[in-house]
Amino acid sequence: MDDWVLENLSIAEAASRKGLCDRCLGRLFGKLGTGMTNDQRGRIIRESLTLNGISSSAPDICGLCDDVFDSLDIFADAAAASILSVESDNFLIGSRVDPEIAAKEKALWEELGAENAEPLKTELNREIGKLALPKIHRAVEFKNPQVVACVDTQFADVTLDVAPIFIYGRYNKLSREIPQTIWPCRVCKGKGCQRCKGVGKMYNTSVQEIIGDIAIDMSGGKEHFLHGMGREDIDALMLGTGRPFVLEISSPRIRDINLDDLEKRSNGSDLAKFNSLRFTTRDAVQRTKDLAPTKTYKVRVKVNGKVNKERVNEVAQSFRNLCIDQRTPARVEHRRADLVRKREVLWVEADWIDEGTFDLTLETESGTYVKEFVSGDDGRSRPNFSEALGMQCRVETLDVLAINDHEVIR
Numbered sequence: 295m296d297d298w299v300l301e302n303l304s305i306a307e308a309a310s311r312k313g314l315c316d317r318c319l320g321r322l323f324g325k326l327g328t329g330m331t332n333d334q335r336g337r338i339i340r341e342s343l344t345l346n347g348i349s350s351s352a353p354d355i356c357g358l359c360d361d362v363f364d365s366l367d368i369f370a371d372a373a374a375a376s377i378l379s380v381e382s383d384n385f386l387i388g389s390r391v392d393p394e395i396a397a398k399e400k401a402l403w404e405e406l407g408a409e410n411a412e413p414l415k416t417e418l419n420r421e422i423g424k425l426a427l428p429k430i431h432r433a434v435e436f437k438n439p440q441v442v443a444c445v446d447t448q449f450a451d452v453t454l455d456v457a458p459i460f461i462y463g464r465y466n467k468l469s470r471e472i473p474q475t476i477w478p479c480r481v482c483k484g485k486g487c488q489r490c491k492g493v494g495k496m497y498n499t500s501v502q503e504i505i506g507d508i509a510i511d512m513s514g515g516k517e518h519f520l521h522g523m524g525r526e527d528i529d530a531l532m533l534g535t536g537r538p539f540v541l542e543i544s545s546p547r548i549r550d551i552n553l554d555d556l557e558k559r560s561n562g563s564d565l566a567k568f569n570s571l572r573f574t575t576r577d578a579v580q581r582t583k584d585l586a587p588t589k590t591y592k593v594r595v596k597v598n599g600k601v602n603k604e605r606v607n608e609v610a611q612s613f614r615n616l617c618i619d620q621r622t623p624a625r626v627e628h629r630r631a632d633l634v635r636k637r638e639v640l641w642v643e644a645d646w647i648d649e650g651t652f653d654l655t656l657e658t659e660s661g662t663y664v665k666e667f668v669s670g671d672d673g674r675s676r677p678n679f680s681e682a683l684g685m686q687c688r689v690e691t692l693d694v695l696a697i698n699d700h701e702v703i704r
């Protein structure tokens with residue numbers, strides 16, 4: 295007789311009176327006796343008990359699992375079919391056990407003092423997985439599975455959880471009339487109302503929708519999310535090499551979409567352009583949001599009065615590595631806390647156009663309110679360009695020329 299059986303004979307005897315099938319009996323000692331199935335464990339225990347003059351036979355229907363293991367083939371088929379309905383490199387199968395059975399199992403462990411038991415769920419996962427694997431022809435992945443099929447053993451149905459895909463890229467925004475991301479209607483919050491003519495949005499489209507809708511079409515995914523490295527105002531253009539972003543597509547049926555095609559199709563719009571698309575991982579989202587590189591801007595400025603070229607150049611050059619105090623601008627005061635931030639203006643260059651107009655190109659620390667630096671925002675930003683020039687300046691247009699990120703996000 296095996297040692298582990300002898301040592302646990304009294305628990306085995308008590309267990310044998312609970313009307314358990316061989317698997318459930320064996321599983322109570324699942325961490326003992328290697329190289330065998332719970333089924334075999336259960337039979338060894340019964341034989342040992344018989345040798346010791348204790349009669350114990352398996353019941354017609356197991357008092358614990360309700361003979362759930364008879365349905366393993368059905369569970370495995372359902373899980374395999376579900377996984378095969380989407381494209382993936384790997385998968386994992388899990389299960390949801392009838393809560394009543396799980397509670398019964400726990401009570402049984404406590405009553406018997408079964409310290410070496412394996413949970414029913416663990417055996418189910420393993421056995422369903424074993425049967426499903428040859429039907430699926432993909433790798434099993436425990437850590438970061440692309441697809442998880444959860445079998446509900448009570449109803450024999452399968453819930454499929456498909457991990458999102460993440461696509462890194464950079465965008466240019468060439469329109470002053472679209473936002474970076476979907477902007478739900480202020481009145482109805484997206485449900486559709488008179489204000490938004492039933493669309494549920496404040497703007498017809500956005501950078502996010504231009505690329506996201508095409509990515510959904512190509513991948514068969516459900517929803518898209520755009521995580522940008524900051525954002526520009528709606529009326530600002532995003533020029534140069536573009537702004538980094540990560541596009542997230544939830545529940546894709548096809549993961550390995552052709553990114554060259556996605557780029558080409560997305561660039562069919564003249565509102566926004568995309569470049570440098572490549573697949574990335576979930577952690578790129580946070581890293582993209584956390585980076586706060588300096589930005590280079592170009593602003594078209596109008597002044598009330600006449601200004602000459604030399605004076606504009608002189609003032610521009612006076613702003614070099616200068617720290618400015620910016621109180622929360624009047625225009626965003628209603629949605630942000632009123633406080634004073636310190637931001638650095640690295641350099642400013644002027645380009646005189648006529649007596650009432652000039653362009654400024656400037657590089658500033660992330661989070662600088664550039665329009666307010668130029669206008670002064672009624673003294674809320676200081677020092678500021680208007681004050682230094684001695685004339686009230688007004689920003690006519692603002693464009694982002696560069697996001698000066700150097701860290702490569704993988």
Ligand SMILES: [Zn+2]
Binds near residue numbers: 314316319357359360
């Ligand atoms: Zn059972």
Ligand SMILES: [Zn+2]
Binds near residue numbers: 495
């Ligand atoms: Zn609305």
